[in-house]
Amino acid sequence: MKRSLALAMLLALSLAPAARAANEADYKAAYATAEAASKEAAGLRNQWTVTVSTLAAARKAADGGDFDRATAAAREAEALAKASIFQANSEKDAWKAMEIR
Amino acid sequence: MKARFSLLLGSLSAALVAFALTSPRVTAADKVDPVADAKAFQNFFFQKFPDVKHEDFVNGPYSMNADMKRQWQEKEEFPPYEFALDAGKEMFATPFKNGKTYADCFPNGGIGIRQNYPYFDGKEGKVVTLELALNRCREANGEQPYSYVKDEMASLTAYMAFTSRGKPMDIRIPDDPRALEAFENGKRYFYTRRGQLNFSCASCHVQSPGERIRAEVLAPALGILNAMPIYRSEWSGMGTISRRFVTCNSQTRAVPLAPQSDEYRDVEYFLSYVANGLPIAGPGARP
Numbered sequence: 314m315k316r317s318l319a320l321a322m323l324l325a326l327s328l329a330p331a332a333r334a335a336n337e338a339d340y341k342a343a344y345a346t347a348e349a350a351s352k353e354a355a356g357l358r359n360q361w362t363v364t365v366s367t368l369a370a371a372r373k374a375a376d377g378g379d380f381d382r383a384t385a386a387a388r389e390a391e392a393l394a395k396a397s398i399f400q401a402n403s404e405k406d407a408w409k410a411m412e413i414r
Numbered sequence: 415m416k417a418r419f420s421l422l423l424g425s426l427s428a429a430l431v432a433f434a435l436t437s438p439r440v441t442a443a444d445k446v447d448p449v450a451d452a453k454a455f456q457n458f459f460f461q462k463f464p465d466v467k468h469e470d471f472v473n474g475p476y477s478m479n480a481d482m483k484r485q486w487q488e489k490e491e492f493p494p495y496e497f498a499l500d501a502g503k504e505m506f507a508t509p510f511k512n513g514k515t516y517a518d519c520f521p522n523g524g525i526g527i528r529q530n531y532p533y534f535d536g537k538e539g540k541v542v543t544l545e546l547a548l549n550r551c552r553e554a555n556g557e558q559p560y561s562y563v564k565d566e567m568a569s570l571t572a573y574m575a576f577t578s579r580g581k582p583m584d585i586r587i588p589d590d591p592r593a594l595e596a597f598e599n600g601k602r603y604f605y606t607r608r609g610q611l612n613f614s615c616a617s618c619h620v621q622s623p624g625e626r627i628r629a630e631v632l633a634p635a636l637g638i639l640n641a642m643p644i645y646r647s648e649w650s651g652m653g654t655i656s657r658r659f660v661t662c663n664s665q666t667r668a669v670p671l672a673p674q675s676d677e678y679r680d681v682e683y684f685l686s687y688v689a690n691g692l693p694i695a696g697p698g699a700r701p
Contacts, residue, residue: 358677365669
């Protein structure tokens, strides 16, 4: 019993940081990272519409004071931007596989 | 010693033979050869659709589907692009404020020349499309440029295409490395996957012409620009080649480039060149 209680407390404590509500600083950091990745994708002429709209959703949530949602959206935008960068780089050679010869 | 020398000589000879065998292949693969590309491109479609008459590819989805073709042929009796065509004819003849007209900007007074666009301009070192040339003409005569995607630009290009109907596409690639580079860039753009859906132009118009994507029948890439500009029921209006590229990009969830950006000019050059010999059919109508 004692052992179970200790384990439960340990589990609760380990989850506590993850469950903490995001604050403005978290959002700003996540947004800055996402924005940098998005700019890199645009520089490669391979921006995705969903990256742009997800960044806009992050800003809108932050304007409304919902930093949990804003931070989550910013992180999603970062993932999308990184995927578009990967696509642009891999397509530098991969396009040839589709060419009619 | 002699044996070692022979071994060395043998290895060297083998290496030389291997190099000689592989290097021309590498050079050939890297060499830009628009003539070979166009031939391969056309053969691909001719073999994939042996029942489609070659000149019929310019009719896009109608060449792929008999029912749609019949409906379109009936619609052509009162074509939806007719208003744009009339407006374009009038605009073309109306003088600018300085008294000049579009005819002053183009060879042969702008009549029957659509099949020569886009062309590579040696002075600028870039591809010049008909839409770009029309706006340059306006600006050179003190007028504001038109939107590249619809309305007036679509009307003007509709009229100019109409005066070229039936003439074979005749795009030239001069002996200029920059022209070859533009062709190659256009080809690369055409085959490159982009957007969240990871589609290239070729995903739809090479791999899947005749197939449906939702309710639409996909057009073959061969001759896809010959019928431009088009009236699209989906747009409830006319659209230019620029509009077609922008829309295609958006549909794959890629942020479109600015109309007449270098990439769009180059892909137009590539697609037009590989359609050489097929008739101009613009303006067209599409679902």
